[in-house]
Ligand SMILES: *[C@@H]1O[C@H](CO)[C@@H](O)[C@H](O)[C@H]1NC(C)=O
Ligand SMILES: *[C@@H]1O[C@H](CO)[C@@H](O)[C@H](O)[C@H]1NC(C)=O
Ligand SMILES: *[C@@H]1O[C@H](CO)[C@@H](O)[C@H](O)[C@H]1NC(C)=O
Ligand SMILES: *[C@@H]1O[C@H](CO)[C@@H](O)[C@H](O)[C@H]1NC(C)=O
Ligand SMILES: *[C@@H]1O[C@H](CO)[C@@H](O)[C@H](O)[C@H]1NC(C)=O
């Protein structure tokens with residue numbers, strides 16, 4: 001049933017790299033992207049289930065592989081991996097599609113603990129490392145090993161995730177995906193990277209090269225019809241361009257010092273009514289460590305609670321216009337102890353039109369401009385800030401991506417796990433028992449409103465009315481023989497357009513004679 005990752009990989013010659021990394025994200029041709037040439041043998045793997053919803057043959061399987069965990073750190077790895085799996089499925093991101101997925105942990109001990117720095121890997125299974133000390137990309141010195149480890153698990157591994165034993169921000173996209181065990185950031189990077197890997201979409205945040213915006217959530221123009229026309233909140237007046245501009249963006253990665261504050265100047269046209277400062281910092285745990293000013297006014301920055309030395313993204317939204325002319329943003333380090341650690345990672349300034357010109361409301365689907373800085377070109381995205389492909393601190397996909405997630409996953413699976421035939425001895429009736437992917441009424445736990453399965457059974461092409469919506473049907477001895485077609489159709493409020501009929505499933509089961517006569 002399941003289309004193997006190997007096939008998808010082989011076709012995906014252009015792998016996406018560094019998805020979580022606003023500045024360094026790029027498309028690169030990976031000469032080693034086919035799984036047919038396996039130069040290495042897999043590491044020894046001890047596989048444990050985390051969240052398992054069915055036979056791996058009919059599920060999309062995500063496997064976390066350990067890197068930089070000593071033998072003695074196996075319990076930490078299992079707990080980190082379980083935290084990742086729970087975090088992204090509990091009530092957001094992959095929550096509704098979780099019954100289509102399995103999550104596993106595959107442990108291999110490393111000889112050293114942690115991930116490398118300064119471009120140097122440690123003696124670990126997949127040799128993960130950072131460039132310099134930046135809390136940014138984490139790379140592997142042996143990508144092939146990650147792919148080999150995954151392929152050695154067969155149907156049990158569709159997407160390998162290398163989990164580095166490091167408490168701070170970092171990761172990269174592609175196959176394998178790389179994340180760290182940062183309690184604040186690990187799961188955010190994971191779901192963002194899985195968005196690249198599973199949905200095959202580019203970025204939604206500003207500042208990428210123009211060709212970094214592609215897939216179901218990106219339109220090169222806002223001409224009608226926009227690809228997500230069926231999701232527009234107000235089809236009568238959309239798509240129109242939501243009015244905003246990005247007067248400044250810089251992935252500075254500047255280590256801060258006490259001598260000179262980090263400063264930027266930008267020019268506003270003075271024609272917008274609101275603005276946003278979006279920036280990321282690391283190594284600044286306390287409010288008293290840093291002062292942020294705009295045109296000399298203290299913006300009263302506060303760190304994310306419990307951020308410690310980790311990196312975090314901050315939004316400072318101000319419901320007031322910027323005057324026409326030059327403006328200055330200034331980040332002043334106030335704690336000498338943090339020199340060498342405190343880092344101004346990135347800064348972006350956005351300006352917005354008034355409430356009619358720019359609909360910032362959560363849930364509003366329209367055509368929002370995304371700015372490609374290097375080329376000064378604009379693409380369009382469906383929502384303002386509803387998607388984690390734009391803002392990693394967001395925990396959901398926008399409706400367009402979520403629909404794409406469903407259709408992508410369903411396109412590789414069958415809604416019908418299996419149909420079994422048994423005999424009821426007392427009556428010699430044949431019992432057919434269908435197991436479907438446990439969504440809609442078959443979900444364990446809380447059901448999701450707007451989901452349903454419509455189930456039909458046909459005997460030799462004719463609907464058996466009494467069997468409609470049943471998964472277990474009893475067929476009397478007298479007329480058992482025949483071809484029984486099980487037809488299922490899944491509906492969900494999260495799927496409005498099913499171009500490839502992936503929400504339908506069919507299985508033919510042939511019964512040859514009454515069951516007591518076999
Ligand atoms: C049918 O599928 C379900 C769910 O994957 C599984 O638990 C069960 O063992 C399967 N039955 C057979 C006979 O394969
Ligand atoms: C999701 O779960 C988290 C913690 O598990 C909880 O704080 C949050 O309120 C939940 N959100 C929703 C929408 O249920
Ligand atoms: C201090 O930081 C400023 C702003 O990033 C930079 O221009 C300057 O070179 C730094 N000074 C030293 C000594 O690193
Ligand atoms: C970017 O393009 C817009 C028009 O599309 C133009 O108004 C603006 O001046 C350009 N900015 C730069 C920095 O070239
Ligand atoms: C149908 O099969 C499922 C397993 O796939 C099993 O749990 C259930 O008890 C079966 N129902 C009947 C009536 O045999």
Ligand SMILES: *[C@@H]1O[C@H](CO)[C@@H](O)[C@H](O)[C@H]1NC(C)=O
Pocket residue numbers: 452453454455468469
């Ligand atoms: C079968 O289930 C679907 C979905 O819940 C429902 O719309 C339909 O009316 C049901 N059909 C019968 C005959 O119960």
Ligand SMILES: *[C@@H]1O[C@H](CO)[C@@H](O)[C@H](O)[C@H]1NC(C)=O
Pocket residue numbers: 460482483510
């Ligand atoms: C059942 O299906 C088989 C294989 O498709 C076909 O050969 C046979 O004629 C069918 N039987 C009936 C009664 O339709």
